[in-house]
Structure formats: C-alpha cells, structure tokens
Amino acid sequence: MQTIKTRLLISSALCALSTTALAQSSVTLYGIVDTGVEYISHANAAGGHVFRMPAVTGELPSRWGLRGVEDLGGGYSAIFTLESGFNVRDGSSGQGGRLFGRQAFVGLKGPYGMLAFGRQYTMTYLALQGADIIGPDIYGMGSLDAYVPNARADNSVTYLGTYKGLTLGAGYSFGRDSAGTGNSPGQGTCAGSVAGHPTECRDWSVMLKYGAPNFGVAASYEEQRGGTSAQANFFDGIAPTPLVNGADKDARTHVSAYAQYAGAKLGAGWLGRRVVTDSPAVPNVHSDLFFVGASYFVTPAFIVDGEVFRIINSAHDSRATMGTLRTTYLLSKRSSVYAQAAYLANSTKARYPVSGGDGGTTPAAGIGQTGVMVGIKHSF
Numbered sequence: 155m156q157t158i159k160t161r162l163l164i165s166s167a168l169c170a171l172s173t174t175a176l177a178q179s180s181v182t183l184y185g186i187v188d189t190g191v192e193y194i195s196h197a198n199a200a201g202g203h204v205f206r207m208p209a210v211t212g213e214l215p216s217r218w219g220l221r222g223v224e225d226l227g228g229g230y231s232a233i234f235t236l237e238s239g240f241n242v243r244d245g246s247s248g249q250g251g252r253l254f255g256r257q258a259f260v261g262l263k264g265p266y267g268m269l270a271f272g273r274q275y276t277m278t279y280l281a282l283q284g285a286d287i288i289g290p291d292i293y294g295m296g297s298l299d300a301y302v303p304n305a306r307a308d309n310s311v312t313y314l315g316t317y318k319g320l321t322l323g324a325g326y327s328f329g330r331d332s333a334g335t336g337n338s339p340g341q342g343t344c345a346g347s348v349a350g351h352p353t354e355c356r357d358w359s360v361m362l363k364y365g366a367p368n369f370g371v372a373a374s375y376e377e378q379r380g381g382t383s384a385q386a387n388f389f390d391g392i393a394p395t396p397l398v399n400g401a402d403k404d405a406r407t408h409v410s411a412y413a414q415y416a417g418a419k420l421g422a423g424w425l426g427r428r429v430v431t432d433s434p435a436v437p438n439v440h441s442d443l444f445f446v447g448a449s450y451f452v453t454p455a456f457i458v459d460g461e462v463f464r465i466i467n468s469a470h471d472s473r474a475t476m477g478t479l480r481t482t483y484l485l486s487k488r489s490s491v492y493a494q495a496a497y498l499a500n501s502t503k504a505r506y507p508v509s510g511g512d513g514g515t516t517p518a519a520g521i522g523q524t525g526v527m528v529g530i531k532h533s534f
Contacts, residue, residue: 178224178225179222179223179224179225180222180223181220181221181222182220182221182222183218183219183220183534184218184219184220184221184533184534185216185217185218185219185533185534186214186215186216186217186531186532186533186534187216187242187531187532187534188211188212188213188214188215188216188242188529188530188531188532189207189208189212189216189242189243189529189530190207190208190212190492190527190528190529190530191205191206191207191527191528191529192205192206192207192208192292192509192511192525192526192527193205193524193525193526193527194206194508194509194515194523194524194525195523195524195525196517196518196521196522196523196524197514197515197517197523198515198516198517198518199516199517199518200518201517201518201521204515206511207242207243208243208292208509208511208512208527209241209242209243209244209246209511209512210241210248210292210510210511210512211290211291211292211296211303211510211511212291212292212492212527212529212531213291213292213480213482213490213492213494213529213531214289214290214291214531215239215248215256215290215303216239216240216241216242216248217237217238217239217240217256218237218238218240219235219236219237219238219254219256219257220234220235220236220237221233221234221235222234222235223263226262228264229264229265230262230263230264230265231262231263231264232260232261232262232263233260233261233262233263233268233270234259234260234261235257235258235259236254236257236258237254237256237257237258238252238253238254238255238256239255239256241512249304249306249335250333250335250336251335252333252335254273255273256306257272257273257274257275257306258272258273259271259272259273259274259310259312260272266315267313267314267315267316267322268312268313268314268315269311269312269313270310270311270312271310271311272310273306273307273308273309273310274306274307274310274312274325275305275306276305276306276307276310276325276327276357276359276376277323277324277325277359277360277361277374277375277376278301278302278305278359278361278374278376278406278408279302279303279305279306280314280323280361280363280374281323281361281363281372281373281374281408281410282295282302282372282374282408282410282423282425284363284365284370284372284410284412284421285370285372285410285411285412285421285422285423285445285447286410286421286423286445286447286461287419287421287447287448287449287459287460287461288447288459288460288461288478288480289303290303291478291480291494291510292494292509292510292511292525292527293476293478293480293494293495293496293508293509293510293525293527294461294478294510295425295443295445295463296510297389297463297476297496297498297506297507297508297509297510298389298443298463298465298474298476298506299388299389299425299427299441299443299465300338300339300340300387300389300510301338301339301340301341301406302425303510304337304338304339305338305376306337306338307325307327307330307331307337307357308327308329308330308331308332308333308337308346309327309328309329309330309332309346309347310325310326310327310330310357311325311326311327312324312325312326313325319364319365319366320362320363320364321361321362321363321364321365322361322362322363323359323360323361323362323363323374324358324359324360324361325357325358325359325360326356326357326358327346327356327357327358328346328347328356329344329345329346329347329348329354329355329356330344330346330355330356330357330378331343331344331345331346331355332345332346332347339387339389339513340385340386340387340388340389340394341378341384341385341386341387342383342384342385342394342397343381343383343384344378344380344381344382344383344384344397345381346381348381351381351399351400352400353379353400353401354379354380354381354382354399354400355379355380355381355384355400356378356379356400357376357377357378357379358376358377359374359375359376359377360374360375360376361373361374362374368413368414368415369411369412369413369414370411370412371409371410371411372408372409372410372411372423373407373408373409373410374406374407374408375405375406375407375408376405376406377403377404377405378397378403378404378405379397379400379401379402379403380396380397380398380399380400380401380402380403380404380431381397381398381399381400382398384396384397384398384402385397386404386429386439388427388439388441388467388470388472389506389507390465390467390470390472390474390503390504390505390506391472391503391504391505391506391516391519392470392472392503395429395431395436395437395439396431396436397429397431398433399432401432402429402430402431402432402433403428403429403430403431404427404428404429405427405428405429405430406425406426406427406428407425407426407427407428408423408424408425408426409423409424410422410423410424411423417450417451418448418449418450418451419448419449419450420446420447420448421445421446421447421448421461422444422445422446422447423444423445424442424443424444424445425442425443425445426440426441426442426443427440427441427442427443428440437469438469439467439469439470440467440468440469441465441466441467442465442466443463443464443465444463444464444465445461445462445463445464446461446462447459447460447461447462448460448461454484455483455484456481456482456483456484457481457482457483457484458479458480458481459479459480459482460477460478460479460480461477461478462475462476462477462478463475463476463477463478464476465506467504470503470504471501471502471503472500472501472503472504472505472506473500473501473504474498474499474500474501474504474506475498475499476496476497476498476499476506476508477496477497478494478495478496479494479495479496480492480493480494481493481494488532488533488534489530489531489532489533490530490531491528491529491530491531492528492529492530492531493526493527493528494526494527494528495524495525495526495527496508496524496525496526497522497523497524497525498522498523498525499522500517500519500520500521500522500523501520502519502520503519503520504519504520505517505518505519505521507523508523508524508525509523509525
C-alpha cells in the first residue's frame with residue numbers, strides 16, 4: 155500500500171511539474187495572406203500595359219511563421235522565430251525558394267535586451283519602420299531601392315535593447331547569403347565565411363531609435379562588403395556595379411522622424427547610399443532617397459495614407475519622383491480590403507519601375523509609369 159501511495163505522489167508531482175513547464179512556454183502560429191489585381195502602364199520598352207496578380211506583395215508581403223517563447227525565470231526567456239514568405243499567386247516559396255527565408259533565429263531575451271542568432275532583419279529595416287508610412291507596399295520605397303524591404307542577412311548575430319523609449323540595435327553577419335539564392339534583389343550572391351578572406355561578404359549595421367507616445371526619431375548605418383559574385387544594383391536601369399572582393403563597400407545611412415496625433419501620422423526621412431570599390435576601373439556610385447508621408451484614420455475602419463519619394467543618383471544621371479495614395483477599409487480585426495495607385499516620373503536616362511511586385515515591368519528610359527492595385531488582406 156505504501157508503495158502505491160509513493161507512486162501516486164511521484165506521478166502527481168511529475169504532472170504538476172509538466173503542467174508548470176507547459177504554462178511557462180508557448181508557440182504561436184501567425185501570418186498574412188495578401189493579394190489582388192494590378193494594372194501597370196508602359197510595362198515594357200515598347201510601352202505596353204499589363205494586368206496581373208503580383209507575386210511578392212500588395213499592402214504587405216504574404217508570410218506564415220512560428221514564434222516561440224519559454225520563461226527561464228529571473229526575467230529571462232528563450233525565444234525563436236521561423237518565418238516563411240510565399241507567393242499567393244502560385245503558392246511558391248519566396249526569398250529564392252527558402253523554407254524560412256524571411257526569418258529563422260533563436261536567442262535569449264532578458265532585462266538587458268535580446269541577443270539572437272540566425273537569419274534576421276538588419277538594422278536598416280528595423281530603423282525605418284516608424285517613419286516610412288507606406289512600408290513594404292508594392293508602391294513603396296522598394297520600387298526605388300529593392301533592398302530596403304528585403305534587408306536581411308544570413309549568419310547574423312544581433313542585439314536589441316530598449317530603455318525608457320531609447321532602442322539600441324546592432325547586427326553582424328559572417329556571410330549574408332550562405333544559401334547562394336540571392337539574399338535580396340540586385341545583390342547577386344555572396345556566401346561569405348571564406349578562409350583567408352575575413353571581410354568577404356560581411357554585413358554589419360547599427361541603429362539608434364527613440365520612441366515616445368506621439369513622436370519618434372531614428373538613425374541607422376549598414377555596410378555590406380563584396381565577394382566573388384556580389385554586386386550593387388541601383389534599380390534605375392543602369393548595369394549593376396560589381397563588388398568582387400572584401401574591400402568593396404555598399405553602405406546605407408538613414409535618418410528619419412515621425413509624429414502622430416488624433417488619428418493622424420506624419421513621417422519623413424533620408425536614405426543615403428554609397429558604393430565604393432577597390433578598383434580604379436570601377437567608378438564609385440551614390441544615391442540619395444528622400445521620403446515624406448502621412449496617414450489618417452477617417453473613421454475607425456477607414457484609413458487613408460500616402461507617401462512621396464524622390465531619388466537622385468548623380469553618377470548615373472538618373473532621378474525619379476514617385477507618389478503613392480492608398481485607402482484601406484477594415485472588414486474586421488483581421489481582414490481588410492484596399493485600393494491604391496501610384497505614379498512614377500523618370501528622368502531622361504532613368505528606368506525605375508513603379509511596382510515592386512515581382513519584376514518584369516521596367517519601362518523605357520525616361521518614361522513614367524502608373525500603377526493601380528485593388529486587393530484583400532487577411533491576418534492570422
């Protein structure tokens with residue numbers, strides 16, 4: 155009888171411990187499904203237009219993911235995120251066919267911040283989130299610099315810490331494209347972690363950000379080093395600049411600010427890009443991208459927002475101005491429909507596309523484009 159009682163007590167204790175452990179950890183499935191129909195004028199050099207269902211994005215890129223956290227006690231927790239991008243048009247995987255191409259990291263979070271390891275966003279992406287009103291929209295900043303909404307790196311170690319509204323972030327990648335599928339549009343491939351070449355394909359970035367209830371400011375710097383198959387594309391129709399060794403640099407500097415009050419939000423900023431090569435035969439190139447946007451809740455369910463972008467690339471003698479206007483109606487907490495339109499004006503030599511969808515719509519030099527899209531988005 156005593157043995158039976160002892161076994162029952164042990165079983166009860168084990169159950170209690172199991173229940174406590176389960177209560178201290180959780181895994182969340184989440185995602186966004188977003189698609190629609192798009193019209194683009196002057197979608198090729200001959201001036202033809204196209205109607206299509208874009209693959210990559212609408213208001214936001216489609217994705218699904220798993221996010222986990224386990225309480226370790228003392229204010230510390232273990233975390234992970236696995237996030238996969240996909241194309242609603244045909245069901246294919248994004249980011250070059252990677253299973254978890256958007257994010258794949260594990261780390262620790264505590265009173266002094268978060269330390270994480272894996273494929274992650276760089277500080278450029280995180281720093282722009284407050285002031286860039288349109289964000290990774292199909293007619294957003296990615297039309298002029300496709301790296302911005304795809305600013306991720308493999309083999310990354312990152313730190314994020316926030317204290318009284320001030321956030322400090324830093325990231326370092328030993329090789330930003332270990333899968334060799336193209337880390338982001340226009341970069342080529344750059345595997346990194348090559349013996350005897352310590353800087354090849356490295357990426358490092360830093361961010362300083364302050365956020366208050368009604369305003370925020372941010373600044374960031376990111377530097378990418380070259381490698382055998384790396385390149386820097388300025389997305390203006392001019393051939394990319396080769397970045398063939400670890401001494402070549404592709405650097406982006408950004409400052410921005412935003413303010414919000416009574417349902418309205420204003421944001422503005424500058425993103426400067428400098429490409430410096432080690433070869434006298436390859437000219438250095440720089441560009442300056444300016445943006446200003448606004449958002450307003452007309453009703454709790456109806457949002458109107460828009461943004462104007464201006465990019466100047468003196469080395470290529472290419473310039474463009476793009477304006478986007480978007481309306482969103484919230485059908486519920488998780489579902490919405492939207493309509494948006496944009497016009498992009500190119501300078502004489504420039505061939506920037508208005509749509510950041512999935513390529514294939516580059517106009518003739520000096521020709522402007524109109525883009526219009528209606529779509530539906532569901533979050534879970």
